Amino acid sequence: MFITFEGGEGSGKSTQLTLLHESLEKAGVSCMKTREPGGSDGAERIRRLLVEGRADAWNAEAETLLFYAARLDHVNRLVKPALAAGKTVLCDRFADSTLVYQGIGKGLSEEYIRSLHHLTLGNFAPDLTIILDIDPAIGLKRALERRGGETRFEALGLEFHQRIRAGFLSIAQAEPGRCVVANAAGKIEKIHEHIVDAIHTRLGLMIC
Numbered sequence: 001m002f003i004t005f006e007g008g009e010g011s012g013k014s015t016q017l018t019l020l021h022e023s024l025e026k027a028g029v030s031c032m033k034t035r036e037p038g039g040s041d042g043a044e045r046i047r048r049l050l051v052e053g054r055a056d057a058w059n060a061e062a063e064t065l066l067f068y069a070a071r072l073d074h075v076n077r078l079v080k081p082a083l084a085a086g087k088t089v090l091c092d093r094f095a096d097s098t099l100v101y102q103g104i105g106k107g108l109s110e111e112y113i114r115s116l117h118h119l120t121l122g123n124f125a126p127d128l129t130i131i132l133d134i135d136p137a138i139g140l141k142r143a144l145e146r147r148g149g150e151t152r153f154e155a156l157g158l159e160f161h162q163r164i165r166a167g168f169l170s171i172a173q174a175e176p177g178r179c180v181v182a183n184a185a186g187k188i189e190k191i192h193e194h195i196v197d198a199i200h201t202r203l204g205l206m207i208c
C-alpha cells in the first residue's frame with residue numbers, strides 16, 4: 001500500500017505519519033516512512049533548492065520541474081522497490097501538493113502538471129491519501145513555533161494558504177475513493193484514531 005499525507009503547513013502531517021508508522025509496526029505490518037520533496041539521496045539534494053531561500057527563488061514552472069525531477073528519483077529508487085518488497089509506504093506529501101501549491105496556489109495549469117506526472121510516472125498514484133484539514137492561521141502558527149530554515153512556502157502569506165486549503169478539499173471531493181479528510185484542529189490522539197479507522201475501513205488493514 002502507498003499511503004500519502006497531504007495538507008497545509010503545520011497541519012500535523014509529520015506528526016500523524018510518525019504515529020501511524022508506530023501503530024503499523026506494532027501490528028506487525030512491514031512499513032517505511034518517507035517524504036517529499038526528498039526521500040532518496042538525489043531528491044533530498046533537490047529538496048534544499050525548493051524549501052529554503054526566498055519565496056520567489058523559482059517561478060512556478062521551474063519549481064514544478066524540480067519537484068518532478070525529485071519525485072521521479074524518489075519513486076523509482078525508493079518507493080517502488082519498497083512496494084515491490086511488500087512494504088507499506090507512508091509518504092509525507094506527494095503529487096497532490098504539486099497540483100495544489102504550483103497549480104491552484106501559483107497558477108500553473110492543472111493540465112500541465114497532470115501531463116508532467118503522466119510523462120514521468122504514468123498512472124502511479126497513492127492507494128490512500130490522508131488530507132489533514134486546518135485553518136491556515138492555526139497551521140502557520142504551529143509551523144512557526146516549530147522553527148527551522150525550511151520556510152520558503154510558509155512565507156507566502158495567509159491568502160495563499162487559504163487557497164491551498166480549499167485546493168486540497170476540492171481534490172478530496174473529486175476523488176472520494178482515494179482521499180480521506182481529517183479535521184486537524186483536534187487532539188493529536190483523536191486524529192490518529194480517525195486515521196487508523198480510515199486505514200481499517202478503506203484498506204482492510206487491522207492495526208489495533
Ligand SMILES: Nc1ncnc2c1ncn2[C@@H]1O[C@H](COP(=O)(O)OP(=O)(O)O)[C@@H](O)[C@H]1O
Pocket residue numbers: 007008009010011012013014015016142143145146184185186187188191
Ligand atoms: N493536533 C495537534 N494539536 C496541536 N499541535 C499539533 C497537532 N498536530 C501537530 N502539532 C504540532 O504542530 C507542529 C507542526 O506539526 P507537524 O506534524 O510538523 O506539521 P506538518 O508536518 O504538517 O507541517 C508540531 O510542533 C506539532 O507537534
Ligand SMILES: [Mg+2]
Pocket residue numbers: 013014015092
Ligand atoms: Mg512536516
